[in-house]
Amino acid sequence: MKSTTNRRDFFRKAAVLTGAFSCNSLYQQLFAEDLAAKSDLYKNVSAEKMAENEDFWALIQQAYPASSSPVLNLNNGGVSPSPKLVLDAVDRYNQMSNQAPSYYMWRILDQGREPLREKLALLAGCDPEEIAVNRNATEALNTVIYGIDLEKGDEVIGCKQDYPNMMQAWTQRAQREGIVYKQISFDFPIEDEDTIVEHYRNAITSRTRILHLTHVINWVGQIMPVKKICQMAHEKGVEVIVDGAHSFGLLDFNIPDLDADYFGTSLHKYLSAPIGTGMLWINKKNISKVWPLLCHGDPKSADIRKFETLGTRSFPIEQGIGEALNFHNGLGAGRKEERVRYLKNYWAEKAMSIPSVKIHTSLKTAYSCAIAGVSIEGMTPQALGQQLLSKYKIHTTSISYGNINCVRVSPHVYTRLSDLDRLVLALSRLAEENGNQSLNSKGA
Numbered sequence: 279m280k281s282t283t284n285r286r287d288f289f290r291k292a293a294v295l296t297g298a299f300s301c302n303s304l305y306q307q308l309f310a311e312d313l314a315a316k317s318d319l320y321k322n323v324s325a326e327k328m329a330e331n332e333d334f335w336a337l338i339q340q341a342y343p344a345s346s347s348p349v350l351n352l353n354n355g356g357v358s359p360s361p362k363l364v365l366d367a368v369d370r371y372n373q374m375s376n377q378a379p380s381y382y383m384w385r386i387l388d389q390g391r392e393p394l395r396e397k398l399a400l401l402a403g404c405d406p407e408e409i410a411v412n413r414n415a416t417e418a419l420n421t422v423i424y425g426i427d428l429e430k431g432d433e434v435i436g437c438k439q440d441y442p443n444m445m446q447a448w449t450q451r452a453q454r455e456g457i458v459y460k461q462i463s464f465d466f467p468i469e470d471e472d473t474i475v476e477h478y479r480n481a482i483t484s485r486t487r488i489l490h491l492t493h494v495i496n497w498v499g500q501i502m503p504v505k506k507i508c509q510m511a512h513e514k515g516v517e518v519i520v521d522g523a524h525s526f527g528l529l530d531f532n533i534p535d536l537d538a539d540y541f542g543t544s545l546h547k548y549l550s551a552p553i554g555t556g557m558l559w560i561n562k563k564n565i566s567k568v569w570p571l572l573c574h575g576d577p578k579s580a581d582i583r584k585f586e587t588l589g590t591r592s593f594p595i596e597q598g599i600g601e602a603l604n605f606h607n608g609l610g611a612g613r614k615e616e617r618v619r620y621l622k623n624y625w626a627e628k629a630m631s632i633p634s635v636k637i638h639t640s641l642k643t644a645y646s647c648a649i650a651g652v653s654i655e656g657m658t659p660q661a662l663g664q665q666l667l668s669k670y671k672i673h674t675t676s677i678s679y680g681n682i683n684c685v686r687v688s689p690h691v692y693t694r695l696s697d698l699d700r701l702v703l704a705l706s707r708l709a710e711e712n713g714n715q716s717l718n719s720k721g722a
Contacts, residue, residue, distance in 0.1 A: 297393070298597065299397060299604075304367050305604035305608065308363050309363055309605065314608075316333075317610075319334075320334060325615070326616050328617070329616040329617045338609065339692045342362070343365070345694065348671060349667075350672045350700065352689055352701065353674055354689060354693075356547075356688075358547050358690050360550045360551065360553075361550060361602070363601050364550065365598075368598040370594075371598065375594055387597050391411060391586075391596070394411060397603050398603070402526070402532065402559060404533050407582055408565075408582060410559075410586050411556075411557060412557065412558055414544045415441075415542050415543050415544040416441075417558075419521055420571055422542065425570065426488065426567070426569075427567065428451070430456035432457050432488075433460055433485045433487060434452075434458070435462065435478065435481045435516075436459065437492070438461045438463040439464055439495050439497060439500075439680070439682070441521055441523065460481060463680070464500075466638070466639070467639050467640035468640075469640050471506055474502060475503060478510065478511070482511070488517055489511045490518075491507055491521070493522045493525040494523075494525045494528075496686075498639045498651040499622075499647065499649025499688070501644065501647065504520055509537055517540070519539065520542075521542060521543075522541050523544045526541075528547070528548035528648060540561070540568075541558075541559040542556070545599055548648065549602050549606055550602050551598065551602035552598040554595055555596065558585055560585075565581070565582055568585075570587060572589075615647060618647055618691060619646070619647045619648070621698060622639075622641075622649070622687075622688075624695060625689070625698040626639070629652055629702055632706050633713070634712070635705055636684075637651070637652055638650070638651030648689065649688045650687055651677065652684055654705065655709075657708070659676040659678050659683050663675065663676030665708055669704070670700065670704040674686060
């Protein structure tokens, strides 16, 4: 019996000593010293200038196994890969869990959720009691979409360029309960915030209760003026739900500063947390009135933890978020945002000069960061995306949705300039080939 107790004590101490926020974290062991030394060389350099410093970013690229992948991943807006230290952390926690799953998951790793909540809150600039940890933006936002009490005839306003899972959730509520789901539409890019605000303002009626707003439009990367829209909606007594799947962990902001009522995000995009991680933020005054998506003993509780009654979930993946936070914080939110925006502009500005190539995204700082859409005249998005992959091993996302027809390109901090040169060369050659084919077809 004594040896069993000692073994348990050993693993308990091991979990504490190697936790993401301990002095022995993998980030501290594997990366912190090198990043601190490199950062010290450029401590007086602005984030904007650092965006172009290839010496600094070479260190960051080395931290990601994806930087050496034979397939160039330019769909980080879908799911971003993690740095190696995050992958190692998940593996370590998984190995520990499988020694005795119900013991190490529930009694050891589960104790790490409160420190994780606090660190997420620090990044979000909010009270930890407003943060719930879950699996993705769909789960976070569906919790709110299905959890808010609405009556038959109450209106919800969204836009046709919102994310499909959220539109489907509102449509389902409308079908089941008789609420009215209205959608406005935009022709992006738009470089006038007031125009966007007025579109929402004009859609609001006396029956409007909820405005569903996407912070960064996933299709083409348009940044929406969230704060202005929230302030306008609140003046009319309308609450706002914000889909921050493509903004949190990339744009440098505090969630409460958006003036929203609810905010959901994925952490496996630009935060580079393990795949299958997300976060829900609810203004503390609203928690008690939102029903949890999954059952809870006290569904009207004002405790944010009522939204975490998921049953068995991957504790190793959840705890891996901590190492992703360490990496992000060491890098610096401002540096990260400016670097990714620089990478987007680097390739998009070059591509704009190619005959028959069109960029579907504003390149101005206020209106985009990571994502840009691109098309070649005479090619469908599907044909362009397929040829980028088959001929050049470049993975993107082809979009034909409503009034949006383009290929979405989204680099990340591990993306090299040479990778983007490869993309531009591919676009140039494909545009030329497509032009020649068109001429031959006309000549025939």
